[in-house]
Amino acid sequence: MAVQLEFLKSILYFSDLGLAELESIRKLVFEKTADRAEMVLLEGESAANLYFVASGVVKVFRTSAEGKEQILSIVRPGESFNDVPIFDGGPNPASARTMGPILLYGIKKNDMEAILRDYPQIALNVIKVLARRVRHLVSLVEDLSFKHVISRVAKILFEHIGGEMGRGPRLTQQEMAAMAGTAREVVGRSLKALEEEGAIKLDRHRIIITDKEALQKIMEVPS
Amino acid sequence: MAEMPVIDPQRCDGCGLCVGVCHCNALALVNDIITIIETVECDWCTDCEAVCLTGAISCPFEIILQEP
Structure with missing residues (x-):
């Protein structure tokens, strides 16, 4: 199944780009499918790809030493996950597991860096995504700590x-x-x-x- | 009759996310509205409620005191 331009346009990262730019980005996007309850990312592993959910739902969570899970977010179609390590170069800060059959669009870390260099106008939208993430996590930290x-x-x-x-x-x-x-x-x-x-x-x-x-x-x- | 999650068809936008996450196939989209298929397999995992952005599905708990 070909990556849909309309879907790329609906992602906040790329929403300000025209069709020609989206067409070039499409060439760098790969598809990944997974069934229910499959691990897509493991916390602590090196981060290779940024993912966008095309269909299905992914649960992003951390696991304590005692094996307890804390859900950090539920990622729905049009949303991304694993953004942070793609940009800071660190390992995956959390694990991700599918909650049902899923279709993901992935972009390799190096390709994402090239996209940012070629289309710097998307930087503002990337910042918006990351800022929302920080706001959500600050609220969760407050709940869990205080x-x-x-x-x-x-x-x-x-x-x-x-x-x-x-x-x-x-x-x-x-x-x-x-x-x-x-x-x-x-x-x-x-x-x-x-x-x-x-x-x-x-x-x-x-x-x-x-x-x-x-x-x-x-x-x-x-x- | 098995107790099942509760649907509010007025709120359902037919996105189908709940159908994908239901591991016991207790949910189906009929004319773009979520419909419950009664099954004893439903273990009240509440994933359908968790993924629903419009609040169309709820998995309410009855709170009871165990008899001594």
Whole structure:
């Protein structure tokens, strides 16, 4: 399948370029397909390519020494990933895994540098992409460093236990995130942490509070 | 009847990202609107909710206290 010029034009990096310039860039773009749950990038490895998602979704994440995952971003069609190491020359700062079948457009690091030299007008758009990334990560750092989100999630669960007379309100992770003043990704991690603490059990669409006292103890940590 | 994610067809823009990430094939695009195919295979991974930009899919949790 040929790389579509309209798709390249829809990418913020290249949105200010004309058809002739896009045509030259198209020659440097290669396609990569992957199935569900395939690793596309490994954190710490040397960075070879910049990727744009053409179809499908990619999860970008870091893994702790204990094997816990923290999602940094979910990359959707038209968006890029692995931008940072392509420009700073360092290793991949995070891993990336497909969330379903995917089609990626890749550009080799050296080719991207040549594109920037040949078409310096794209630099402003590259800066915009990187600036958005910084803004998103600063917000995530704030959530992870300064907020005891886990105690707030514990409190939310406690306050929304279904009553004896029937079902209590049902909550999505997005709603819990809004209540806790954090990102959905951080709520997902908090629920897993509460499960590891033995306070709750995730059973499909149910969150079962298995140890009320343990949950209350976690709630008492000042947030 | 298996509990399934909830669809808001008014919000669905038919992008199909959720169909691609659903590992149990519980979602399909019918006339450009997401439709649920009931299956016990759905393990509530919530990936469909996570990728949906318009908030058309939700995977709500019921919070219950385990009987002592």
